[in-house]
Structure formats: C-alpha cells, structure tokens
Amino acid sequence: MVRSDARENRARILAAARQAFAEDDDTSMNRIAQLAGVGPGTLYRNYPSREVLILEIYQEEIERLIGTVDELLATATPVEALRRWTLDLVDGMRTKHSLGAALSPDAHQSMAEKSYGPVIAAITRLLDAGKAAGVIRADAEPVDFLQLTGALWRAAPDRSEPMLALILDGLGKNGDVSVSR
C-alpha cells in the first residue's frame, strides 16, 4: 500500500519535471528534485533513470498521437493520413524536445518498449493501409520510417514538410508516385 506522502511526491515530481522540461530540455535531475521539493533519492526511487522519467511525462502525448490514427485513416487517403500524422509527431518532438530523443534510438541502445512499441504499431497500421490500397511499396519498414522521422525533427522547422514529401515519394510504388503532392 502506498503512503499518502509518497503519492503526493510522485505527483509533484511529474508536475515539476513537466514544467522544467517545457522550459529547458536538458534540465538536470537534481534540479528537478529541487523544484519538486524532494531529495534526489526520492526522484530516483520513483524514476530509476532520466529516460524513464521522460517517457512517463510524454506518455500522454504518445497516447494522443496513437489515438488519432483511426480518424485519419477514415477521413483521408492512406498517404495523406500518414503525412498528417507524421507532421503531428514531428511537431510534438519539436516542442517536447526530449520526446524526440527518446523515440530516436541510437544504433545500439535499446528503447523503452512502453512507448516505442505502440508508436511502431501506429506506423505499421498507417503503412499497411497504404500497402493494401496499392499506393505504398510492400517492403516499407516501420522502423525505417520512424528513424527518418528523427531527421525531420532535427532539421530546421521549415524543412520538415519538403523532406517528408520526399520520403513519401520514395515510399510510393514505382510508377505510381505523385500521390501525395
């Protein structure tokens, strides 16, 4: 059973971290503990590492993003749905910078399944819709697509749309491009 002060501390840490990360993406763990009014030990008791804390904070955002897939697929063509969803994702990565880092696994460090898995699943659904409709090449890989998305986020804001258009053209079936423009 959870002590009430423990429950309160957890909430205060989340609130402090959310606000701190909104202002500065690489606020230190000690500073977050300080802002939350707890010792660093308490912070680490709740969130054993920096990455875990960040993923917890952006969990809602990720769930929101995943929740939009159905409606997009119902109201737009597969490629257009993919285009809109990706721009939404990149926008989220841009304003919540650490989210981008969390979703862009470097070559060898494995990613937390809790958010990476569902995001890959969402992308899979979007790509599959396009494959079923015959407008996206059958060998398109969701992980490759997410990886390329990381490049969009790192680029200057005004470059992400043209870069995405280029990627979408590359995803189109040969002789069957020009779907997305």
Next chain:
Amino acid sequence: MVRSDARENRARILAAARQAFAEDDDTSMNRIAQLAGVGPGTLYRNYPSREVLILEIYQEEIERLIGTVDELLATATPVEALRRWTLDLVDGMRTKHSLGAALSPDAHQSMAEKSYGPVIAAITRLLDAGKAAGVIRADAEPVDFLQLTGALWRAAPDRSEPMLALILDGLGKNGDVSVSR
C-alpha cells in the same frame, strides 16, 4: 614563433585523441589530456572546445570523402555515384561516431563551417549532376539530404542500404524512378 614543446604537445594531443575516440566515442577531455601527458589547460589552449577537437581529427577523413566525388561521377551514373558516396559517408560516421554528431546539426546549433561547408558542397555537386542528367528532381536540397543521412547513421547497420534506396527513389523525378535499383 612556436616553441618546440608546444608543437610537440599539439601532435601528442591529436594522436591521443584520435586513438581515444577510436575506442570510445565520448572520452572526456580530461582523459584525453591525461593520455596525451599534458594538463587540461594545454588541451584547451590548442582546442578551445570539444567540437573543435573532433572536427580537427576528422578533417582528413572529410577531405578524403570529398576527394572521391570526381572519380565517382566519372565512372558511374549520377544516382549511383550519390549512392556509393553516401554509403561511404555513413560508414565513416559509423566507425567514427563523433563525426556523425558533428555533421548532424541539431535544429538550432550552427555547425563549424570548416567541415560542414565542404560536405554540403560535395553533395551539391552530386545532386547537380543528377539534375543536369534529368534523373534527380530539381528542387532537391543538399542540406535536406545531409540531414536524412544522419538518420541512416543512427539506424541499425543493416537498415542503411534499404533506407538510402528509399531516399534515392524519392529524389528521382516523378515518373522517372527505378533509376537506382
């Protein structure tokens, strides 16, 4: 005029840094100074920041890469030249990890002109060759391409070839794809 010990120190720092980075990409500055047998102050006197040191080290590699453009363009089609050159670049980024970070500018931090400029120039030449031959879309931007290259480097090694194929297809002129496969 340069004192002889100063010249020696500079050489020893470079040698130590080169070896240290080859083993561990994020060796600390203090450790490099220690390996070179100099005080940290001397290290910083020669290379005022971490980034400057890294760029100095990989300058040769960058020059080598740039030097291959002419021959590639002379012996292969523009798209194939671009493909080979990019795989070479990504391979360099992978084995010299910090080089990749140095060439993948995050959204707002400007990059050292000394290496970023020439690399962009090399990509421009490769893209222009394809544009002149009518096999690469006229609006392809070198900076976008370099940015996407960063995603290849961050991906698992066996994914970079298929991802590059996808990008190259996206770069192809509409109705004129399948050039690179």
Next chain:
DNA sequence: ACCTGAACACCGTTCAAGT
C-alpha cells in the same frame, strides 16, 4: 610564450541514516 594542475560549478546516481 607556454604549461601545470588545483579549482569551480556542475552532472547522474547511490546509500547510510533517519522517521
């Protein structure tokens, strides 16, 4: 003119001691 190395203000993380 150049070097040394102690020092500064941090960092992420741990853990003995408390309540």
Next chain:
DNA sequence: ACCTGAACACCGTTCAAGT
C-alpha cells in the same frame, strides 16, 4: 515504507602560479 541529503566519481572549462 519511504524520505533526506551528504557523498561519490565524474564532467567541461578556467585561471593563478610557475618556468
């Protein structure tokens, strides 16, 4: 059962003191 906060082993960088 949970919290505190001093402490650890670092980090990049600076600068007074030396030669």
